[in-house]
Amino acid sequence: GIGKAEMVKGDWIKKGAVVIDCGFSVYYIVMLLCMTVHFLFNSNSDIVISRSCVPKPIDRLAREVGLLSDEVELYGKTKAKVQLHIIKRLQKQPDGKYVVVTGITPTPLGEGKSTTTIGLVQALGAHMKLNVFACVRQPSQGPTFGIKGGAAGGGYSQVIPMEEFNLHLTGDIHAITAANNLVAAAIDARIFHESTQSDKALYNRLVPLSGEQRKFSPIQINRLKKLGIEKTDPSALTDEEITRFARLDIDPSSITWQRVLDTNDRFLRKITIGQSPTEKGYTREAQFDITVASEIMAVLALTSSLEDMRQRLAKMVVATSCSGEPITTEDLGVSGALTVLMKDAIKPNLMQTLEGTPVFVHAGPFANIAHGNSSILADKIALRLVGPEGFVVTEAGFGADIGMEKFFNIKCRYSGLRPHVVVLVATVRALKMHGGGPTVTAGMPLPKEYVEENLELLEKGCSNMRKQIENAQHFGVPVVVAVNAFKTDTEAELDLICDMAKAAGAFDAVRCFHWAEGGAGAVALGQAVQRACEAPSNFKFLYDLDLPIADKIRIIAQKIYGADDIQLLPDAQHKVELYTKQGFGSLPICMAKTHLSLSHEADKKGVPRGFILPIRDIRASVGAGFLYPLVGTMPTIPGLPTRPCFYDIDLDPETDQVNGLF
Amino acid sequence: GIGKAEMVKGDWIKKGAVVIDCGFSVYYIVMLLCMTVHFLFNSNSDIVISRSCVPKPIDRLAREVGLLSDEVELYGKTKAKVQLHIIKRLQKQPDGKYVVVTGITPTPLGEGKSTTTIGLVQALGAHMKLNVFACVRQPSQGPTFGIKGGAAGGGYSQVIPMEEFNLHLTGDIHAITAANNLVAAAIDARIFHESTQSDKALYNRLVPLSGEQRKFSPIQINRLKKLGIEKTDPSALTDEEITRFARLDIDPSSITWQRVLDTNDRFLRKITIGQSPTEKGYTREAQFDITVASEIMAVLALTSSLEDMRQRLAKMVVATSCSGEPITTEDLGVSGALTVLMKDAIKPNLMQTLEGTPVFVHAGPFANIAHGNSSILADKIALRLVGPEGFVVTEAGFGADIGMEKFFNIKCRYSGLRPHVVVLVATVRALKMHGGGPTVTAGMPLPKEYVEENLELLEKGCSNMRKQIENAQHFGVPVVVAVNAFKTDTEAELDLICDMAKAAGAFDAVRCFHWAEGGAGAVALGQAVQRACEAPSNFKFLYDLDLPIADKIRIIAQKIYGADDIQLLPDAQHKVELYTKQGFGSLPICMAKTHLSLSHEADKKGVPRGFILPIRDIRASVGAGFLYPLVGTMPTIPGLPTRPCFYDIDLDPETDQVNGLF
Structure with a gap:
C-alpha cells in the first residue's frame, strides 16, 4: 500500500x-x-x-x-x-x-x-x-x-x-477529447441514420428485441420523460409518440457542438465532413476546436460531484431540432458514456x-x-x-x-x-504599455522604453491597474497588488507602482522576486496576503441571475470594461430570444472578449472610454451552466508557427530526461 | 513506497x-x-x-x-x-x-x-x-x-x-493520438509557411537569432546530414544549401500521413481541410483513421528500446517531395517531440x-x-x-x-x-460456416445449422482448419488446436474437430471450456501446450527479406492464402518501383487483406482455390518497418450504428460502478 x-x-x-x-x-x-x-x-x-x-x-x-x-x-x-x-x-x-x-x-x-x-x-x-x-x-x-x-x-x-x-x-484532457468527440460522432451518425430510415425502422433499431421483447434503456426513459410520454413499455407507444421519440430531427445548421483536438492544427479551423461515398452525399461544414475549449472541460471545472457531473453532461445542448427544441446529449443517448469516460x-x-x-x-x-x-x-x-x-x-x-x-x-x-x-499581479512592462509604450510582440526584442527607467509612461499606464483594482472592489473583496519585478525594473519604478496601487484603494502593494x-x-507578499485575510470583506455578485440576458451583459460591459453601452447584433438578438424561450435566460454570463484590452479592441490600452461593446452572437453552454456572448471573432484552435517549439524538444536517451521544454 | x-x-x-x-x-x-x-x-x-x-x-x-x-x-x-x-x-x-x-x-x-x-x-x-x-x-x-x-x-x-x-x-492510445496529430498539423503548417515565404525568410525563421547568432537545433543537424551538408554554422550555408535545407517542398498529393481519433466517427472518412480564410485558400482532401491504425502504434508494438523508438519515430515517411525524396518526421523537426509524447x-x-x-x-x-x-x-x-x-x-x-x-x-x-x-482456436460455429453454412451476421440470431448438430457441414468446413494448421507448419512450429466449446456444440461435433485436427498434423487438439x-x-489445453513445448521445433521464416517486393508478396499469397498468383495493379506497380528506388525494398510485408476469408473476397469461405490476389496499392510504414500492400479497400475508421452500445453504458452514482460494458 x-x-x-x-x-x-x-x-x-x-x-x-x-x-x-x-x-x-x-x-x-x-x-x-x-x-x-x-x-x-x-x-x-x-x-x-x-x-x-x-x-x-x-x-x-x-x-x-x-x-x-x-x-x-x-x-x-x-x-x-x-x-x-x-x-x-x-x-x-x-x-x-x-x-x-x-x-x-x-x-x-x-x-x-x-x-x-x-x-x-x-x-x-x-x-x-x-x-x-x-x-x-x-x-x-x-x-x-x-x-x-x-x-x-x-x-x-x-x-x-x-x-x-x-x-x-494523468490524461484528463485526453478523456475530454474522447468524450467530446463521441458526442460529435453521435450527432452526425444520428442525422445520417434518421435520414435513411423510416420512423418504424428507426424505432425498432433504437429499441431492439432482446430475446422476446423490447426494452428501453434508462437513458431512453429519460428522453421519454422529457417528451412528456409517461410509458415504459416500448409496445405501448402510439405512432405519433414513436416518431417523436425516434426522430431527434436535428437542424444541421444549428449544430453548435464541435470536434476537438489538443493540437495546434490550424487546418482544422474550417472543414467539410462526410465526403466519403459511404456517407451518401451528406456533407456539412464543421470545425475543430482546441480540447480545452470543449464544454466538457467547463463542466469538469464547475462540477461539484460525480452525480452533478452526470447531470451537467446530460444537459449539454448540441443543436436545435427543426421545430426549435434544444437537443441534448441525453437525447442522443450518450450522457452515461460521457460520465464513464470522465470518471x-x-x-x-x-x-x-x-x-x-x-x-x-x-x-x-x-x-x-x-x-x-x-x-x-x-x-x-x-x-x-x-x-x-x-x-x-x-x-x-x-x-x-x-x-x-x-x-x-x-x-x-x-x-x-x-x-x-x-x-492582482502587475508589472512595470505592462503598465508602460498601457501608458502609451510601443507595441510588445512575442518573439521580438523589447523596445528600449521597457528596459530603461521611464516613470512618465509608467505613471500614465497605472490607470489600467487602478481600473482593475476598482473591478475587484465591485465584489467587495480586499486587493493586494503583487508587483512582479524584472531585473530591468528600477527602484523608483517599483516604488511608484506600489504608491499608485495603495492610493487607488489596494489593501497593500508589494514587490515580489x-x-x-x-x-x-x-x-512580503505572503505576509500582506495574510494580513488582508483579516481585513473586512463584504462579498457581493455583480448582477442578479434573474435579470434579462441583455441587462446582465450590459452590467459587465459598463461596470467592468467601462463601456458606455452594449449593442446586440442581429444574431445575438435572436439568441437572446431563443435562449429566453428555451428557459436558459437565468444562466450567468461568460464574456468571450480579448484579454489584451479592457475594451473589445486589443490595441486599445490603458482604460478605453466612450465605446459601445458589440455583441456579435451568443452561445449556450447549458451543461457547464453559462451563456457566452461573442465579442468579435475568437480563434478556437491555434496554429503552428514556421518554427514551432518542438524543434528543440527531445528525450535524452542516456538519462531519459526531456530537453527543450521551457 | x-x-x-x-x-x-x-x-x-x-x-x-x-x-x-x-x-x-x-x-x-x-x-x-x-x-x-x-x-x-x-x-x-x-x-x-x-x-x-x-x-x-x-x-x-x-x-x-x-x-x-x-x-x-x-x-x-x-x-x-x-x-x-x-x-x-x-x-x-x-x-x-x-x-x-x-x-x-x-x-x-x-x-x-x-x-x-x-x-x-x-x-x-x-x-x-x-x-x-x-x-x-x-x-x-x-x-x-x-x-x-x-x-x-x-x-x-x-x-x-x-x-x-x-x-x-494508462493513456497509451491517447498519447498516440496526440503524437500522430502533431505530425499531421506540422505537415500542413509547413506546406502553408513554405508557400507564403521566400527561402531566406523561411531560413531566418527556422534558424532564428538567439542573442547575437543563429544556431541549428540537433534535429536540424540531422536533416543537414541527410542532405549531405556537413556544416554546423548557419551562416556558412550557400544560397542553394539554404533552399535545400529550408524547403521540404512536399507534394500535397503524396501525403500518406492521416489524422487519427480513437472514435468511431464515419463522417471523418473523407474531409476537406484548410477552408478557414486564415489558410488563404490552401485546402486539400484528407481523412481521419482510427488511432490504432496510426504508424506510431505499430512503432510502439515493434520497438525494442527508447533509443530504438526514437529512431523509428524519426524515420517515419509522411510524404514525398516534388523531386521524389521521402520526407520524414525528422525533416519536419518533430521526431524528438514525438519521443517525448511517447515516453x-x-x-x-x-x-x-x-x-x-x-x-x-x-x-x-x-x-x-x-x-x-x-x-x-x-x-x-x-x-x-x-x-x-x-x-x-x-x-x-x-x-x-x-x-x-x-x-x-x-x-x-x-x-x-x-x-x-x-x-490455433477453432469453433464448431466457424467451421460449419466454412463447410457452407448460412451467412453469420453480427446482431442477428444464428441460423439453426449452428445450434443443432450437423456433422456434414462441420467435416466439410474443417478444410479451413487444415489449411491454417498447414500455415503454421510452414514456420516449423508445433500446433495445438483449442476447440472453444459453446453450449450448443455436441460431443460428436467436438470429437470430430479434434480428430480432424490431429489427422491434419496438429500436435494435439483439445476441447476448452x-x-x-x-x-x-x-x-487440458494447458497440459497439451506444456507437452508441445517439449516437441521438436524447427523455426524458419517464410521469405527472405532480400527478395524483390513482388516476390515476397507472391510467396505469402501462394503459400498462406492458396492463391495461384498475384496481380500488381498500376498504383502498386508504381510503388514497387518507388520504394525500391528509395531504399525500402528489403522491408518485410504486412498484407492488408480481409480476415473473413483466406482469399481477398470476404464471402469465399473454406479454402478458396484458383484465384489471383489483386494488389491495389502499396504503402510504407518505414518507421514501424514494413510495407503494406492493400488488397481491396480497407475501412480505416469505423462508424456508429443507429443504436450504439453507449445507450447502455452509465455510471452508477451510488457505487461508482460502470454499467453496460460487455
Whole structure:
C-alpha cells in the first residue's frame, strides 16, 4: 500500500500540519542547497531548474497534507489523483483562507500570474510554515509544442516535474477529447441514420428485441420523460409518440457542438465532413476546436460531484431540432458514456512546487469562450485540507476584467465559496504599455522604453491597474497588488507602482522576486496576503441571475470594461430570444472578449472610454451552466508557427530526461 | 513506497515463483468461492463477472511476479507501468516458453482468441501452478462505444477490471493520438509557411537569432546530414544549401500521413481541410483513421528500446517531395517531440486475470493495415520474468493467415524471439460456416445449422482448419488446436474437430471450456501446450527479406492464402518501383487483406482455390518497418450504428460502478 492510514479522524488537520512542518524542514535544507547552486548560474531555463531538484515521492506528500492512503491513487512517482470520497470525510472541517490571483491587462507575453501563484504558496508554505495549497489549471498540450511552451510557472517558482505537468498529466484532457468527440460522432451518425430510415425502422433499431421483447434503456426513459410520454413499455407507444421519440430531427445548421483536438492544427479551423461515398452525399461544414475549449472541460471545472457531473453532461445542448427544441446529449443517448469516460478526470491531480508544497492541477477551461478557472472540486478539497489557518491560492485566467469577473460571477456562484483576498499581479512592462509604450510582440526584442527607467509612461499606464483594482472592489473583496519585478525594473519604478496601487484603494502593494528567488522572494507578499485575510470583506455578485440576458451583459460591459453601452447584433438578438424561450435566460454570463484590452479592441490600452461593446452572437453552454456572448471573432484552435517549439524538444536517451521544454 | 525491494539480484526467479505460489494459493480459495457463487447464475454478463471479484492490489501482484518497487509505476490500484530498466537487470536470465494464440478464419462474431489466451494462462498459472504471463493488445475505445463492446476476454476468462482495460487504461492510445496529430498539423503548417515565404525568410525563421547568432537545433543537424551538408554554422550555408535545407517542398498529393481519433466517427472518412480564410485558400482532401491504425502504434508494438523508438519515430515517411525524396518526421523537426509524447506509452501495462495471474496489456496495432500484435517489449520482459519453466502466452490478431503470418514474419523477425507452440482456436460455429453454412451476421440470431448438430457441414468446413494448421507448419512450429466449446456444440461435433485436427498434423487438439469455467476449463489445453513445448521445433521464416517486393508478396499469397498468383495493379506497380528506388525494398510485408476469408473476397469461405490476389496499392510504414500492400479497400475508421452500445453504458452514482460494458 502507499502508506497505512496513520491518522485518526478529527486529528488530521493538526497531524497534517505537523507532518508538513517536519517534512518541509528536512526537505527545505536540501532545496536551499540545490537552489543556491543554481542561483550562481541564473540563466538556467525553466526545465533545467525544474529537474535540478528531485521531487519528493508523491505518496509522501499525500501523507504530509493529511490524505489517507485509500483516498489517493498514484500515477507514477510524481502525480496522484485524490478520490472524491474525501469530501465526505472532511465535511465538518472548516475551510481555510481562499485567495484568488488575477492580473492587470497583460502584454501578449503574460505578466506572471502562474509564477506568482506558485511563488506565493512557496512563501506561505515553505517559508512561513503555513498549511497551503496552490490550485492551478492543466495547460493545453497544443501551445506546449507551438509558440508558447510550458505553463508550469517559471524560474524558481514552478510546479514539478514540469514535463509531466505540461504533457499528458494523468490524461484528463485526453478523456475530454474522447468524450467530446463521441458526442460529435453521435450527432452526425444520428442525422445520417434518421435520414435513411423510416420512423418504424428507426424505432425498432433504437429499441431492439432482446430475446422476446423490447426494452428501453434508462437513458431512453429519460428522453421519454422529457417528451412528456409517461410509458415504459416500448409496445405501448402510439405512432405519433414513436416518431417523436425516434426522430431527434436535428437542424444541421444549428449544430453548435464541435470536434476537438489538443493540437495546434490550424487546418482544422474550417472543414467539410462526410465526403466519403459511404456517407451518401451528406456533407456539412464543421470545425475543430482546441480540447480545452470543449464544454466538457467547463463542466469538469464547475462540477461539484460525480452525480452533478452526470447531470451537467446530460444537459449539454448540441443543436436545435427543426421545430426549435434544444437537443441534448441525453437525447442522443450518450450522457452515461460521457460520465464513464470522465470518471477519473473528475479526481483532482496532486503535484508539488519546486519547494515541495502541494499543488492541485485540475481542469483548464479556455479563458474566453469558457470561464478560464481551475476546478471547484480542487479548491473545495484543498480548503478543507489546509484547515482554518491555512491558505488556498487559486488562479483566474487572463486579466481581472475577464478571469476574475468570471471567477466571482460564475465559479463562486456555483461553488458557494467566498474569497478572502484578490492578489492582482502587475508589472512595470505592462503598465508602460498601457501608458502609451510601443507595441510588445512575442518573439521580438523589447523596445528600449521597457528596459530603461521611464516613470512618465509608467505613471500614465497605472490607470489600467487602478481600473482593475476598482473591478475587484465591485465584489467587495480586499486587493493586494503583487508587483512582479524584472531585473530591468528600477527602484523608483517599483516604488511608484506600489504608491499608485495603495492610493487607488489596494489593501497593500508589494514587490515580489519569486521568479529569481523562489518562495523567499514572495514572503512580503505572503505576509500582506495574510494580513488582508483579516481585513473586512463584504462579498457581493455583480448582477442578479434573474435579470434579462441583455441587462446582465450590459452590467459587465459598463461596470467592468467601462463601456458606455452594449449593442446586440442581429444574431445575438435572436439568441437572446431563443435562449429566453428555451428557459436558459437565468444562466450567468461568460464574456468571450480579448484579454489584451479592457475594451473589445486589443490595441486599445490603458482604460478605453466612450465605446459601445458589440455583441456579435451568443452561445449556450447549458451543461457547464453559462451563456457566452461573442465579442468579435475568437480563434478556437491555434496554429503552428514556421518554427514551432518542438524543434528543440527531445528525450535524452542516456538519462531519459526531456530537453527543450521551457 | 510500493513495497521495499525484498529480492536480491540473482535470486529473483525462484523467489518470484515462490511468491506466486503462495500468493495464488490464498487468492485462489477466495476466487473459487466467488466463482462458485457465480456459476450458479451462469447468465451473468462479462462486466458483472468482472466486478464480482475484487482485484488484488496491483503492487502486490507486481511483487508476486518478481518486479522490484523501483521498476513499477502505479496507475491507481489496478494498473501499473513497468519501467524499461528492468531489461538490464534481467539480461542474463533465460527466457520462458513462448506461446502464440491464433485462430481459423473467423465468423464476423469472432471465435474467442482473447478468451482462450486468458483461459490458458489462468489454467497454467492458477491451476497448474506455473509462472505465467498473458500478453494482449490494448483495445481501441472506438468499438467499445460502437457495435462491438469490450475486448477483455469473456465469461470467466477476462482481464479485470474490464472497464479500465476497455477505457483509457494508462493513456497509451491517447498519447498516440496526440503524437500522430502533431505530425499531421506540422505537415500542413509547413506546406502553408513554405508557400507564403521566400527561402531566406523561411531560413531566418527556422534558424532564428538567439542573442547575437543563429544556431541549428540537433534535429536540424540531422536533416543537414541527410542532405549531405556537413556544416554546423548557419551562416556558412550557400544560397542553394539554404533552399535545400529550408524547403521540404512536399507534394500535397503524396501525403500518406492521416489524422487519427480513437472514435468511431464515419463522417471523418473523407474531409476537406484548410477552408478557414486564415489558410488563404490552401485546402486539400484528407481523412481521419482510427488511432490504432496510426504508424506510431505499430512503432510502439515493434520497438525494442527508447533509443530504438526514437529512431523509428524519426524515420517515419509522411510524404514525398516534388523531386521524389521521402520526407520524414525528422525533416519536419518533430521526431524528438514525438519521443517525448511517447515516453510513458513505451512502458508495458500490468493488469491481472479474473484468477489473479499477471497480464501485460501493451500496444494494439490495427490487424490489417498494420501487423495486429501486442508489443515486443511486453513479450520480452514477460519471458524473462516467468523464467525457463514458465509460459508467456501472446495473441496475434485475426486468423492465422493474417495475424500469425505477421507475428512470425514481422514481429519475430524484429524481436529475435522464437515461439515454441502455436495455439490455433477453432469453433464448431466457424467451421460449419466454412463447410457452407448460412451467412453469420453480427446482431442477428444464428441460423439453426449452428445450434443443432450437423456433422456434414462441420467435416466439410474443417478444410479451413487444415489449411491454417498447414500455415503454421510452414514456420516449423508445433500446433495445438483449442476447440472453444459453446453450449450448443455436441460431443460428436467436438470429437470430430479434434480428430480432424490431429489427422491434419496438429500436435494435439483439445476441447476448452474456459468461458464457462475459467482456467479449470482450459487445464487440458494447458497440459497439451506444456507437452508441445517439449516437441521438436524447427523455426524458419517464410521469405527472405532480400527478395524483390513482388516476390515476397507472391510467396505469402501462394503459400498462406492458396492463391495461384498475384496481380500488381498500376498504383502498386508504381510503388514497387518507388520504394525500391528509395531504399525500402528489403522491408518485410504486412498484407492488408480481409480476415473473413483466406482469399481477398470476404464471402469465399473454406479454402478458396484458383484465384489471383489483386494488389491495389502499396504503402510504407518505414518507421514501424514494413510495407503494406492493400488488397481491396480497407475501412480505416469505423462508424456508429443507429443504436450504439453507449445507450447502455452509465455510471452508477451510488457505487461508482460502470454499467453496460460487455
